[in-house]
Amino acid sequence: MMKPKHFKKLVGVSCFAVAAMGAASVASAANWRYAHEEYEGDVQDVFAHKFKEYIEDNSDHTIQVYRFGELGESDDIMEQTQAGILQFVNQSPGFTGSLIPEAQIFFIPYLMPTDFDTVVQFFRESEAINEDFPELYAEQGLELLKMYPEGEMVVTADEKVTSPSDFSGKKIRVMTNPLLSATYEAFGATPTPLPWGEVYGALQTNMIQGQENPIFWIESGGLYEVSPNLIFTKHGWFTTAMMANQDFFDGLSGEDQQLIRDASDYAFDEIIVHIDGLADESLEKITEASDEVTVTRLTDDQIEEFKARAPQVEETFIEMTGDSGRELLNQFKEDLEEATN
Template identity: 30%
Template sequence: MKKILKTMSLGIMILSVSSMFLFAQGSSEAKKMTLKLGFSSPESNPWYICAEQMAEEVYEKTDGNITIELFPSEILGSDKQMAEMVKMNTLDMQIAPQGVVANYEPKLAALELPFLFDSNEAVAKLLDGPMGEELAKDLPAKGIRILAYWENGLRQTTNNVRAITTPSDFEGMKIRTPDNKMTISIFEALGANPAPLAYSELYMALSQGVFDGQENPVVNIHASKLNEVQKYLSFTNHKYEGKPFIISEETWKKLSPEYQTILSDAAKKYAVINRQMFADQDKELRADLEAKGMKLNSPDLTPFREATASVYDEWKATLGEDLINRVVNAAQGN
C-alpha cells in the first residue's frame, strides 16, 4: 500500500512539474508579438534607419518576444490612412506627420504655426518638456498614444518658376502640400494656390507639371530626388514638422508594463538620434543638391513672417489664444 501511495505521489509530482513547464512555455509563447510600423519615407531616410535600429534594440531587450516590422514608402497607405488604421487598431504603430495626428488632437497644430521655431534646440526643449506632454495627454482616449516626438525638420520650398525672394514670388504658384490644414493656410496667406497630394505621387506630379512647386524638409527633397524635377530651392523655413511616433492604444494595452517601458524608452532614445541625424545631414545634402544643379537661395524671412501673421489670428478660433500664446512662449524658451 505504501508503495502504491509513493508511486501515486511521484506521478502527481511529475504531472505537476510537466503542467508547470507547459504553462510556462505557453505563457512565453503568448508574450510574443509582431508590431507593424508604417511611415511614408523611403529606406534612405533617417526615420527608416532609426526605426530599424530601434526594432533591433526592442527585439533584444524583450528576449525576442517583440518583433517590429517596418513598412516604409506608404506601402500600407497614405499618412492619413495609416493614422486612421492606428486609431482603429488595424496598424500597430506609425511615424506620423504631426499635422495628421492633429486631426485627432487639434492642439498639436500649434506646433506648425509659421516661423514658430528659430532653432532645433528650441524644438527639442518644447517637445520633450511639459508642453509636449500636455499636447499629447488626451490622445489615448481617442485610440492613439504618442510615445515620442521624432522629427521631419524645417520645411523648405522648391519650384520650377523662380527663386523665392519675397512673398509676392508665390503669387499664383500652384504648390503641392500634404493633406495638412496649417500648411494650406500658410501658403494661401503667401498668395500661392496650395493643393494636397500623397507624397508617393509627388515626383510623378512634378515631372508632369501638375504643380509648379512643393514644400518639404531638405532630407525628403534629397531622398526623393526632387532635384530631377525642380529647379529652385528656397530656404523659407516656413514651418517645423515633427513626426510623433504613435501606437494604437489597444496595442499598448496588450503590452506588459515591462514591455511598455522598453518600447517607450526606445522610441524616446531614437527620437533624439533621429533629430541629430537630420541636423548632421542637412548641410551635406544642401551642397549635394546644389552640385546636382539646383539653384539655392536664402531669402530674408521678415516679410514672410509679416505675410503669415494672419495665420495666427485664423487659428485662434481652433486652438484658442491662450494655447497659442503659451506655445509661442515655450518655443522662445520663456
C-alpha cells in the same frame, strides 16, 4: 508619371493580409508591426529601426517595419493603427491635423525657431509636447510616444522666390492640412493638397509649381529634378510623431510599456545625432547631382515680408481649435521662450 526609381512599388501586403497576421491577441503578440511615411534610410526609417533595435536587444519581441507605400499612404496607415491592425505608426501632424486639429500648430509659420540646438531643447523640454499633446492623441485612441524634428522646411519652386508677390499664381503642394493651406494662402500662393505619391508627377507636368519639405526628403525623393529652385524661408521645422494603438498599449504589462517608452527615448536620442548635419549633406548631394539647382536663402528683410503674414495664420489656428488651441499656443510660446533663453 513619377519616375520609377522615386516611386516605391507597393509590396502587395493588403490590409486583409496584415489583419490575418494579427488574428491572435495583439496584446500578447511577439511580433509588433510599425509603419511610417518615408523611404529606406530616411529619418523616420532610421527612427523606426533604432526603436526596433532597442526592443529586440532588450526583449524577446520583434518589430516588423513597413515603409512608405507598403501598406498605403499616410491616411491608410493611421486607419490601420486605429483599427488595431498596426501596433505603431509614425505620422506627421501634417496629416494628423485633420484628426487632431491642435496638431496643426507646427504649421504656423515662424513660430518655431530654425536653430538646431534650440529646436532639440524645445522638443526635449516642452510642456506642450510632453504633457499636453499626449492627452489630445489619447482622445483619438492613440498613445503618443514621441514627437521629434526631422529638418528645416525648404520650399522648391519652378523659379526663384524672394517675396510673397513671387508666389502669386503658383500652385504649391501641401499636405492634407487646413492650416498649412492657410499658411500658403497668407504667403500669396494657391495651396494644392496632394498625397505624396502624386507630387513628383505633378511637378513634372506643371500641375503644381512648388512644394515644401525638409532638404533630405527633397534629395531622397528627387524633387530637385523637377523643381530645381530651393528657397530657404526659415519658416519652420518638419515635425513628426510616433505613436501606438492605445488599446494595444494599455493591454501590455507594465514591463512592456516601460520597454516601449525606453525604446522611444533611445530612438529619439539616436535620431537627433542622425539629423545633425543631415541637411548640409543632402544639399551637397543635390548640388553635385544637378547643375540646374539654385539655392536662395532669404535675407532678414525678405523674411520679414513673409513673417508679417504669420499672425493671420495664428488667428486661423485659433478659429479652428477654439479655447484648447489658444491655451496650447500660449503654452507653446512659453516653452519656446524658455528654450531660447
